[in-house]
Amino acid sequence: MPEPTKKTVSAFTKKPKSLTVEVGAMVLFEAQTEKEDAKVRWQRDTKDITGSDKYIISAEGNKHSLTISNAAPEDAAGYAVISGGSKVKFELKVKEAEAKAPAKAALKPPAEAAPPADAPSEPSVDGPPAVPVPSEPPAQTSETNDHAPDHHEGHHEENQNPDTRQDLTGLFSEKPHSGEVTVGENITFVAKVCGESLLKKPTVTWFKGKWMDLASKSGKHLQLKEHYDRNTKTYTFEMHIIAAKANFAGGYRCEVSSRDKFDSCNFELTVHEVQTVEGFDIRAAFRRTSTDSGDAGELDFSGLLKKRE
Structure with missing residues (x-):
């Protein structure tokens, strides 16, 4: 009988996972080995990574990490961590930062000014606005002073x-x-x-x-x-x-x-101007006029003398 295939035991008890981050973010991949003295290598596109300002490699006991600072689009790639005969692959994806919604204004915009009371109403959906019938104004008579057009x-x-x-x-x-x-x-x-x-x-x-x-x-x-x-x-x-x-x-x-x-x-x-009546001489009405007979005349108020019959 053929010998049974032996199952390979992973050297890692904790494996890094693929991540998607925004441009400029700091990326942290973590791994944990079964043995504390295990040697660990990190790779990018099958090439070993060495520590630098961009890639920070840390190991403490059986805990290992790879930190990528200031992620850029070119950092998107396939990564791997290797310990002994165990190799764990994972990916990093970098996307453009999403535009943040503008902060709300501290002050509310001023409310729309109310239309004058006499302004025509806006047309409604159902039809044209009705023309308001003006109310009957009261008769106005001002007698506050005695001034006339001067x-x-x-x-x-x-x-x-x-x-x-x-x-x-x-x-x-x-x-x-x-x-x-x-x-x-x-x-x-x-x-x-x-x-x-x-x-x-x-x-x-x-x-x-x-x-x-x-x-x-x-x-x-x-x-x-x-x-x-x-x-x-x-x-x-x-x-x-x-x-x-x-x-x-x-x-x-x-x-x-x-x-x-x-x-x-x-x-x-x-x-x-008011027409004035010509002056009336009342003395003329009482003047006596002599006649041949010497009789007194009869006087009327028109100033004319009539003879008595």
């Missing part, structure tokens, strides 16, 4: 540069017209704006001259009012001049704006 202040404002904007868009559906009034009487100027295509309530400003804002002059002689008609979707703005004075005469201007739209209109106010 002639001297108006003259000062007229020396300022006029508005040169040319982006008129025809917002007025009715413009205020020039008017005439007698001293002490009232007059109203009216401006209308169609709000059907507007997403925001328009702003109307009344000026005298170039450009005295009359909002600051509201009071006893001047009142500014406005109201909104839901049925016609029309804004009506009124400027009431009460008990007009002579110095109220002159050029006026009405401006309307809504977001990126603008319109304006110039008009004039003429103030007439």
Whole structure:
């Protein structure tokens, strides 16, 4: 009978394992022999490795190690550790370092600014945004003081540069017209704006001259009012001049704006002086006029003398 094959006993009780590391890493392979005085050799691609700054070989009792510093792609190869008749093969693989995720910012990015309350809403998936129906603004009547458009202040404002904007868009559906009034009487100027295509309530400003804002002059002689008609979707703005004075005469201007739209209109106010009645001489009514008969005449209040029949 043939003799049974003898099983080879390994000289190693602990064997190094194949590793995969990133570029720049330090690699440690460890082995342990059965005998403490066993001689051990390390190989790379079947060639013995000698100790250096790159390869550090260590032996302490029956413990042995091979350290490879600063692993590079060219260090990837087949390695082996040999003791007596035992040889253990293993591999080293070196991969590029993975890009690390950037550190989170210490501060959170500023929150997105909330859109103005009057800004149009973003289009929804289901369809175009609905145009909001403007609410009916309350009539505004300011009577905080007794100032009226002042002639001297108006003259000062007229020396300022006029508005040169040319982006008129025809917002007025009715413009205020020039008017005439007698001293002490009232007059109203009216401006209308169609709000059907507007997403925001328009702003109307009344000026005298170039450009005295009359909002600051509201009071006893001047009142500014406005109201909104839901049925016609029309804004009506009124400027009431009460008990007009002579110095109220002159050029006026009405401006309307809504977001990126603008319109304006110039008009004039003429103030007439009160016509005085020619003087009436009451003494002429009592003068006696002689007649042939010597009779007294009958007097009426027109100053004319009638003969008595």
